[in-house]
Amino acid sequence: MSVETAQPRPHLLLLDTASLYFRAFFGVKDLREAPDGTPTNATRGLLDMVATLVTRFRPTHLVACWDDDWRPEFRVRAIPTYKAHRLADGAVDEEQVPDELAAQVPVLRRALEAFGIPVLGSPGYEADDVIGTLTARHKDRMAVSIVTGDRDLFQLVDDAAGVTVVYTARAGVRDAEEIREADLQARYGVATGAQYADMAMLRGDTSDGLPGVKGIGDKTAAQLIATYGSLEGLRRAVADGDPELKGARRANLLAASDYLDVAPLVVTVAPDAPLPDMPLTVPRELADPGTLQQLVEAYDLGSPVGRLMKALDLRPG
Numbered sequence: 001m002s003v004e005t006a007q008p009r010p011h012l013l014l015l016d017t018a019s020l021y022f023r024a025f026f027g028v029k030d031l032r033e034a035p036d037g038t039p040t041n042a043t044r045g046l047l048d049m050v051a052t053l054v055t056r057f058r059p060t061h062l063v064a065c066w067d068d069d070w071r072p073e074f075r076v077r078a079i080p081t082y083k084a085h086r087l088a089d090g091a092v093d094e095e096q097v098p099d100e101l102a103a104q105v106p107v108l109r110r111a112l113e114a115f116g117i118p119v120l121g122s123p124g125y126e127a128d129d130v131i132g133t134l135t136a137r138h139k140d141r142m143a144v145s146i147v148t149g150d151r152d153l154f155q156l157v158d159d160a161a162g163v164t165v166v167y168t169a170r171a172g173v174r175d176a177e178e179i180r181e182a183d184l185q186a187r188y189g190v191a192t193g194a195q196y197a198d199m200a201m202l203r204g205d206t207s208d209g210l211p212g213v214k215g216i217g218d219k220t221a222a223q224l225i226a227t228y229g230s231l232e233g234l235r236r237a238v239a240d241g242d243p244e245l246k247g248a249r250r251a252n253l254l255a256a257s258d259y260l261d262v263a264p265l266v267v268t269v270a271p272d273a274p275l276p277d278m279p280l281t282v283p284r285e286l287a288d289p290g291t292l293q294q295l296v297e298a299y300d301l302g303s304p305v306g307r308l309m310k311a312l313d314l315r316p317g
Contacts, residue, residue, distance in 0.1 A: 009162075010142035012280065013059035014131045017119070018067050019149045021046045021108055023168060025101045034299040039100045043108040047304035049173045050117070051311040053166070054282070057145055061138075061280040064112050065130040068121030070095050072129075078262035081209035107299060114292035115308065116283030122273040128152060132269030134280075139163050147176070152208075155197035155269065157181055163193075189222035198231035201263040210266065213256040215248060235260060286314055 024045025033039055054062070071083045071093060088094040097105075112119050120130055128150070135144050135156050143162040146153050149169040156163055157179055165179040177183070181192060190196050202221035204212015216224070227244075228234040238245055238253050245253065253260075286292060286309075296302050309315075 008060075010060045011057065012061040012063070012134070012138050012142050012144045013053060013057055014134055014144065014146045015050070015053075015062075015064045016127055016131060016146065016148035016150060016153065017046075017064045017112075018070075018127060019168070020049050020147065020173070021105065022101070023149055023173070024049060025098070025104070027172070032300070036298070038103050038107065038299065040104065040107075040299050040301065042101055042104040043111060043299060044301060044304045046108050047111060047301070047308050050112075051304070051308040052173055053147060054308070054311040057166075059145070059282055061142065062117055062282045063130075063134060063280050064117050064119045065127040065134070066109075066119055066121035067127045068123050069125060072124050072126060074124070075266045078265040079210065079259070081211070082266055084209050107295065110291060111295050111301065111305070114286065114288040114295065115312070115314075116285070116287030118278060118280055120275060120278075122275055125270060125273040129270035129273040130275065132156060132271050133273040133275055135163055136271035138280075145178070147173075152200065152205075152267070153269070154179060154184060155193045155200070155267075157184060157193035157196070188218065190225055195225050195230065197264075197267055198225045198234075201231055201260065201267050202234075208266075210263070211256075211259060213260070214252045216252065231260070231264075283312060283314065 021042045025042035028041040028045040030041055030044075032041070050064075071086075075082045083095075086095055088096040109119055120134075121127065122130055122133070131146055131148075131153060135146065138144060139158065139161040143164075144156075145164050145166050146156060147166040147168065149167065151167075151169075153165055154167075157165055159181045166176045167179050168176045171177060184190050184193065184196050188196060188199060190199050199218070199221040201210075202213050202216050202224065203218050204210045213221075224234050225231065228237050234253075235257075238250060292305065296305050
């Protein structure tokens with residue numbers, strides 16, 4: 001009698017690629033250059049990070065999510081200050097990025113593509129929206145882990161659907177924390193990813209140019225969301241004259257009405273960005289061994305490329 005071996009549940013690992021290569025650029029102190037003078041620390045660091053993550057999580061599916069637009073027009077229309085402080089001097093839509101990093105971004109993207117790792121972006125959307133869309137598409141069929149240093153993506157945490165955030169900001173990639181609903185409750189006093197998003201809208205975020213509501217920080221925002229269930233529930237209570245909402249707090253919430261009308265358009269990641277329907281499985285063979293070898297020789301990437309090939313269990317083409 002044959003015994004069937006239970007197959008592990010498929011596992012999708014979504015990389016917030018820019019978050020990782022910025023971390024690599026500022027975290028990898030070895031600033032060796034390629035023969036043509038191009039720095040390589042972000043490229044080498046990113047490849048090492050992916051190798052570490054693949055080794056730890058053993059995903060069946062893997063995507064490097066890309067910012068086709070880091071400051072989408074629909075968000076800027078809603079809140080003009082959105083990421084405005086990150087604009088390059090005199091630019092309308094160009095992000096301020098160190099020259100030494102900007103030179104590496106095309107190289108590291110070519111390396112990922114040569115491995116056969118899907119690199120997915122969507123015109124007019126951020127990587128966060130790509131992550132939100134792929135999560136919405138696949139969470140009912142496989143576990144989803146989102147690798148990022150950005151707390152904004154905590155909104156996607158969903159224990160029932162098996163969606164976690166692998167948070168790199170505190171302990172780095174090697175010892176990254178896995179954020180679940182219990183962590184959101186313990187740290188922020190909110191029970192779900194959706195409540196985290198509502199709390200974030202109330203408190204605002206200076207790093208993204210979101211003003212929030214005057215006088216409301218993390219703790220107060222969490223208390224209000226916990227009490228009223230959601231931002232919508234809180235606003236309904238304000239409109240209905242809830243006697244618990246009075247004085248300066250009520251005045252500040254009313255004064256922020258215009259902001260709160262549009263904040264969900266900015267803070268909530270899109271679940272429906274247009275993306276091609278393509279295989280997302282972890283590569284079983286190199287997609288472009290010739291290009292990868294050229295990159296190894298041109299940028300001295302032999303060590304990190306070898307580590308990622310070993311993590312993916314790939315053989316030279």
